[in-house]
Amino acid sequence: MGGTEIISSIKKILPDFTALLVEQRHPDEIFIKVSPQIFKDTALVLHKILPSPVMMLFAVDERKLGGVFTVNAVFVHLKQAQWIIVSMDIPQEDPHFDSLAKNMHSATLFEREIWEMFGIEPKGNPDLRRMNLHDEVWPPGNFPLRKDFKEMQARGLSEFKFNKVEGVGIFEVPVGPVHAGIIGPGHFHFSVAGEPIVNLEIRLGFTHRGVEKLFEGKPCVEAIRLAECISGDNSFAYSVAFAIAAEKISGMLISEHAAYLRGIFLELERMYNHVNDIGGMATDVGFSFPAAYAALIKEAILQLNEKLTASRYLKKVNVIGGVSIDIDESKKTIIFNSLEKIKKDFEELIKILNFSVSFMDRVDATGTLIKKTAQDLGIVGLVARASGIPTDLRKYFPGVYDQAKFKMMTQEGGDVLSRLQIRFSEFTESCRLIEEFTRKLNDCRHTQVNPVFKQASALGYTEGWRGPVLCWLKTDSNGLIQRCKIVDPSTHNWQGLSYAVLGNIIPDFPLCNKSFNLSYSGNDL
Amino acid sequence: MIKITLIFLQLVFFIVIAPFLSGLITKIKNYSKMRRGQSVFQPYYNLIKLFSKGQVVSETASWIFRVTPFIVISSVLTVALLVPVFILSNPLYRMGDFLVIIFIFALGRFFLALAALDTGSSFGGMGSSREMFISSLVEPALCLVVFSLFMQFGSTNIFVFSGNHAVSVASIVGAIALFLIAIAETSRIPVDNQETHLELTMVHEAMVLEYSGRSLALIEMALYVKQMIWFFLIAQIIFPIAAPGSINSSALFFWGLWYLARILVIAVVVAFIEVLVAKMRLFRVADFLGFVFVLGAIAAICAILGV
Numbered sequence: 001m002g003g004t005e006i007i008s009s010i011k012k013i014l015p016d017f018t019a020l021l022v023e024q025r026h027p028d029e030i031f032i033k034v035s036p037q038i039f040k041d042t043a044l045v046l047h048k049i050l051p052s053p054v055m056m057l058f059a060v061d062e063r064k065l066g067g068v069f070t071v072n073a074v075f076v077h078l079k080q081a082q083w084i085i086v087s088m089d090i091p092q093e094d095p096h097f098d099s100l101a102k103n104m105h106s107a108t109l110f111e112r113e114i115w116e117m118f119g120i121e122p123k124g125n126p127d128l129r130r131m132n133l134h135d136e137v138w139p140p141g142n143f144p145l146r147k148d149f150k151e152m153q154a155r156g157l158s159e160f161k162f163n164k165v166e167g168v169g170i171f172e173v174p175v176g177p178v179h180a181g182i183i184g185p186g187h188f189h190f191s192v193a194g195e196p197i198v199n200l201e202i203r204l205g206f207t208h209r210g211v212e213k214l215f216e217g218k219p220c221v222e223a224i225r226l227a228e229c230i231s232g233d234n235s236f237a238y239s240v241a242f243a244i245a246a247e248k249i250s251g252m253l254i255s256e257h258a259a260y261l262r263g264i265f266l267e268l269e270r271m272y273n274h275v276n277d278i279g280g281m282a283t284d285v286g287f288s289f290p291a292a293y294a295a296l297i298k299e300a301i302l303q304l305n306e307k308l309t310a311s312r313y314l315k316k317v318n319v320i321g322g323v324s325i326d327i328d329e330s331k332k333t334i335i336f337n338s339l340e341k342i343k344k345d346f347e348e349l350i351k352i353l354n355f356s357v358s359f360m361d362r363v364d365a366t367g368t369l370i371k372k373t374a375q376d377l378g379i380v381g382l383v384a385r386a387s388g389i390p391t392d393l394r395k396y397f398p399g400v401y402d403q404a405k406f407k408m409m410t411q412e413g414g415d416v417l418s419r420l421q422i423r424f425s426e427f428t429e430s431c432r433l434i435e436e437f438t439r440k441l442n443d444c445r446h447t448q449v450n451p452v453f454k455q456a457s458a459l460g461y462t463e464g465w466r467g468p469v470l471c472w473l474k475t476d477s478n479g480l481i482q483r484c485k486i487v488d489p490s491t492h493n494w495q496g497l498s499y500a501v502l503g504n505i506i507p508d509f510p511l512c513n514k515s516f517n518l519s520y521s522g523n524d525l
Numbered sequence: 526m527i528k529i530t531l532i533f534l535q536l537v538f539f540i541v542i543a544p545f546l547s548g549l550i551t552k553i554k555n556y557s558k559m560r561r562g563q564s565v566f567q568p569y570y571n572l573i574k575l576f577s578k579g580q581v582v583s584e585t586a587s588w589i590f591r592v593t594p595f596i597v598i599s600s601v602l603t604v605a606l607l608v609p610v611f612i613l614s615n616p617l618y619r620m621g622d623f624l625v626i627i628f629i630f631a632l633g634r635f636f637l638a639l640a641a642l643d644t645g646s647s648f649g650g651m652g653s654s655r656e657m658f659i660s661s662l663v664e665p666a667l668c669l670v671v672f673s674l675f676m677q678f679g680s681t682n683i684f685v686f687s688g689n690h691a692v693s694v695a696s697i698v699g700a701i702a703l704f705l706i707a708i709a710e711t712s713r714i715p716v717d718n719q720e721t722h723l724e725l726t727m728v729h730e731a732m733v734l735e736y737s738g739r740s741l742a743l744i745e746m747a748l749y750v751k752q753m754i755w756f757f758l759i760a761q762i763i764f765p766i767a768a769p770g771s772i773n774s775s776a777l778f779f780w781g782l783w784y785l786a787r788i789l790v791i792a793v794v795v796a797f798i799e800v801l802v803a804k805m806r807l808f809r810v811a812d813f814l815g816f817v818f819v820l821g822a823i824a825a826i827c828a829i830l831g832v
Contacts, residue, residue, distance in 0.1 A: 173647040180722040195807060284726075286718040286804035292558035358715060358803040366806075506651065507726040507807045 003030045006046075006077075006084060013045050014038070026248050028397065029083045029459055039088040040098040043073045046084060047104050052076045053378025053492070054100070055083075056470055057110035058485040059118045061147045063092050069120055071097060073107075074459065074472070078396040083459050090120060099125035106378025109491060117145040132205035132524055135160050144213060165191035165199045173506065177206045184520025188509075195505035200498040207524040215484035220246040220453060220473070221320055223481055227471065228315050230486060231522035233276075236269045237464030238471070238486075239318035245460025245473035246320045250451035258322035259400045260437045264335075265305075265314050265323075267430040267437075270465040272301040273517075274423040274430075275346065280514045281420060282353065285362045290352045297345050304338045307331070320451050327441055335438050343431050350424055363416040367512030369500040370414055379496045381467015381489040383516055386422045387414035393463035404436040414500075416515040453479025466490060466519065488522030532606060539605040542785075543749035544568035546756065546792045551720075553796035568749065572742050580738030583644040593640035594736065594743035600633035601747040604754055609684050609761075621683045623671045626754075627664065630710075633747065634660060641732035648724050652731025655807065659716065659728065662814035663709050666702065669821030673699045674762075676828035683758070690765050695827035700763035702820035704791070707755035709814065711748065713795060715805045716813065726804070753788065760787035 003022040011017050021033035034042050047054065056074035063069065068089040075084045090097055099122035100107040109131065111122035116130040119141075133142065139155040165172075171192050177185035185206035191199040211230055215223055220242075227242035228235040240262055247254060254262075279294025302312040309317045309325050317325055327335070353359055369379070374387040384391050388410060394401045395408040409425040411418035457474035467489030474482040497516045501509055548565035555562025564570075582590065607621040607629075638656055641649035671681055673695055678685040690696075709716040712729035721727060724734065733744050764787040766780075805813060 171647070171650070173651070175647075175725065180724055282803070284723060286714045286721060286799075287802070288554060288720075289558055289800050292560065296559070356803060358805065361809065362803055362806055505807055509725050510723040 003032070006030060006032070009049055010042060010045050013049070014041055017042065025085075026458055028081055029085065029248075031085050031087065033087045033089075036088045036090055036097055039071070039073075039086065040100055040103075042086050043075075043100055043107075044103050046073075046075045046086065050075055050077050050084070052078070053106035053375075053380070054104060054110065055378075055380075055468070056472060056485060056487045057100075057107050057114070058472065059090075059114045059120055059145075060474065060483045060485075061118065061145065062089075064147065067092050069095050069118060071114065071120065072472070073100075074470070076396075078391065081397050083461070085459070095119065096121040096123050098123055101125045101127075105376050106492065109495070117143060119143040119146070129160065132208040134205055144210060160203065162189045162203070163199065163201050167193075169193050170198060177203075186520055190506060190509075192506055195507070197501050197504055197506060197509070200501050200509075202494055202498050204494065204520060205524050207521045209521075209525070211525045212484055212486060215481045218481050219479055220249075220451070220475065220481060223484070224318065224320060225316070227486075228318075230525070231488060231490075231519040232313065233273055234269070234464045234466065234469065234488070234519065234522060236265050236314040236317065237462050237469045239315075240266060240462040241460040241464075241469045241471040242473070242484075243318050243320050243460065244462065245458045245471050246451065246453070248458035248460065249456045249473060249475055250320070250453050250479075252321050252451055254322050256400065257442055260441050261323040261325075261327060262318070263400050263404075263437045264327070264434050265309070265317060266462065266464075267434045268301060268305055268308075269314055271342075271427055271430045271434075272298050272305070273465040274427045275301065275349075277514065277517045278349065278353070278420065278423055280517065281363065281416070281511060282359070284510045284514050285359060287356065287359050290349055290356075290359075293345070293349050293352070297342055297349065300338065300342050300345070304334070304342075307334055307338075327438065332438050332441070335434065339431055339435060343428075346427060346431075353420075360417070362508075362511065363420055363515075365413075366416040366508050367500040367504055367515060368413070368415040369496050371412075373499050374414065374496060377495050377499065378492050380492050381463070382422055382426070382465070383419065383493050383496055384467070385410045386418040388412045393461060393468050397461070400437065400440075401433070403440065404433050406433065416511055419515040464489065466517075466522075467493070486522075486525060488519055488525075490518035490520075490523040493518050494523060535610050536602060536605060538610060539602075539750050539753055540746070542788075543753040544572060544746075546753055546788065547749055549789070549792050550796040550799065553793060554800050557797070557800045568745075572746060575737075575742035575745070576739055578738040580736070580740055583646075583735060586640075586644050586735075589636070590640045590643045590735070591740075593636045594740040594747075596636045597633040598743045598747045598750075600629050601750045601754070604629050605750055607683065608754060608757060610757070623674065623681045623683055624668075626683070627667055627671070630751070631660070631664075637732050637744070641735070644735045646735060648727070648731045648734050651725075652728055652734070655728045656732060659709055659810055659814070662811060662818075663706055666814055666818040666821045667706055669818060669825055670699050670702050670706070673821065673824035673828040676825060683761075692763065692765065693827070694832045695824050696762050698820055698827060699824035700759050702817050702824060703755075703759050703762065704794075705813070705817045705820070707752070707759060708795065708798070709810070709817075710755060711752040714799045715802045716810055718804050756788045756791045759791055764790075 003024055007019060007022055017038060019032050019034055023031045025031045052075040054073050055076050058072055060070040068091055071088055071090060073086045077084055099111055101111055102124060111125050112128060112131055114120050115122060115128055116133050135158045138152065139157055141155060142152050143149060173190040173192055175188040177187045187203040189201040190197055214226060224239055224242050227238045230238050275294050275297045279291045282291040282294065305314055306312045308331055311317060317323060369387050371388045374384055374389055380391060390408060390410050392408045394406050398406060407429060409422050409429065411422055453475050455475060455477040460471040460473060462469055470487040472485040476482050493516060497513060501512050504512060545565060548568045552562055552565045604626050607626060634656065638653040641653045675681045677695055712719055717728040724731060733741065736744055766784060
């Protein structure tokens, strides 16, 4: 479906719809510019007909160029492999727009973010509390992602107000942001009636580093190293998403060889994280033997990473236009030999867990996220697949995955067990994919070309182990980054966690949390 | 004079050996996970470290918080004096009743639960409520086991079965029930998890989260001794042993060896359960202790039938 078809199907629902501009910006990106008056309706119609949650919703400060803020909403049309970007210009005097949040839940957090970072008010959003700029640190009236923001202007500080659940026998249990384990900081505010959880409010933003601001003004070639540091357990996926965006801007096409290499490393990253989470779930229910076993497998994968790339976490591997290291015959043997052993160990691990009644009793029917809730919240990635939503960028935007006959995994349960089983089957599938890719690696060396950047924007995306990692990039005529918007799958899925735990008892929360295993740094940016 | 020495010896015996059992269990767990792990003597180092540290007491805490460690340790040590190890016949004879032991333990637990509520932290409250939930299920099952012992020996006095009695079906079933109770009482997997760092899942650990330094050392010591008392009682029922027949040194040596080995056997079993089983969902503990209750009832019926 090209741009015209999209427009005609919008017109079926909105007869007097007119777009200011419709453009096929890249082979997989349709750009639609509309006036602020019909932005909300357009977004809602797209949300309904595609159907897609809003994958990104973000503002760009273009006041220097046109005296306006631009707000973009990104939707994905999975069946046609198209990203649809709806854009509008908001005049800089009294910036505001009609909130989408009441009709489309997945827009809520993005609107709060636009409000706190740019001071553009989403009129009608019921919740405009700030997320990453904490009221205890940032006085109101500071909008750091505006281009003219220099330093924090101090006025009064206030306190964050949590949602209150009232009633006889309701207790509040605040947990965090400092936890007993070595994990990121997040504050969990439980309201409980006895042990069962009535409400959970998650407050994040403690690792806000201003990553998006850091990108601004940097050349793409340097910034890819910054992209790797956004979320440490996802560093390769981030570098791929960023590289794809930059390659689209500069009009480069990477060689098939490089695409296979990226596939191999993406799957290696998925494997070590999946087995780490499986071990983590075992730890959280006090099942120490399989936890130790999973740690061994993870270590074997990390050592394989190091042998292949000299980096356990696959950093400094990706460059714009390809991959900086190559896999020769000797490395191929290392891959096959290591995978053989890893596969055997993993099968053993699955067997131990599947045959343990005490373990299965803990994970089965715990932390259920039903399909309807997941769809309404715009849940993505692994968690969505566990709730029965068939969404995987590797299937719909396959690239080299097509040649390897990639098989998407879904489960219907939506509970911890489903998320565990998704990890089981994705791990095995990743093993197969790596072997397939390695066999297909041809000897034609990719040639390094120096990318030429121009003033343009593009969306980079890839399916990381948690879900789609998105990176929208805009460069100026010198090739310097004007704006880089990152969306981690965690941003969508943190809300899913606070719904999945409802009705579960407090001691089961760590297990539910581990089955999601979301990123703090990827969310807080 | 000899009696006082024996009483003193018995206290020293429990205090010196008890931390080793926990260290041993941790060591076995680590070996079975293909890890080297900490030394078996780590619990001693921890205690020494904690005793030489100062402590932090919350401003909102009352006197209950301060006295609780002493109540806990003294209740446990009192029980240590009531079980027959060295003092087989002594002035405490009439007091060494199983029911008394249950309720002396309950005294310590009651104060620990109060102290956890005292500081007003949310974890302490959760810990107390869970501990009370579990102990309210443990006590009826325990009473049934005691009842079965009464049917066998005609008394609930512990000194009655300190001798070399015959092992019957009733005592085996009773010992198994007692073993499962001991797991719950000493906060081990699958009821509780001593090694967890997850505050939200803790039971006993949540209650003592606010303690530090010497107070924490006393509470940990109490847990070690309590665990050893339980192991000892179970051993006494399922592997009965009489006082050494002769006083010559080699006989005493082998007697002592067997005496300790029985306790070690139980510690090894506990360690393997910790490795092989996942922790139960909190409310599943009710099913587990319900099962123990049934075991207790079976033991009592067997005892009545005389098998």
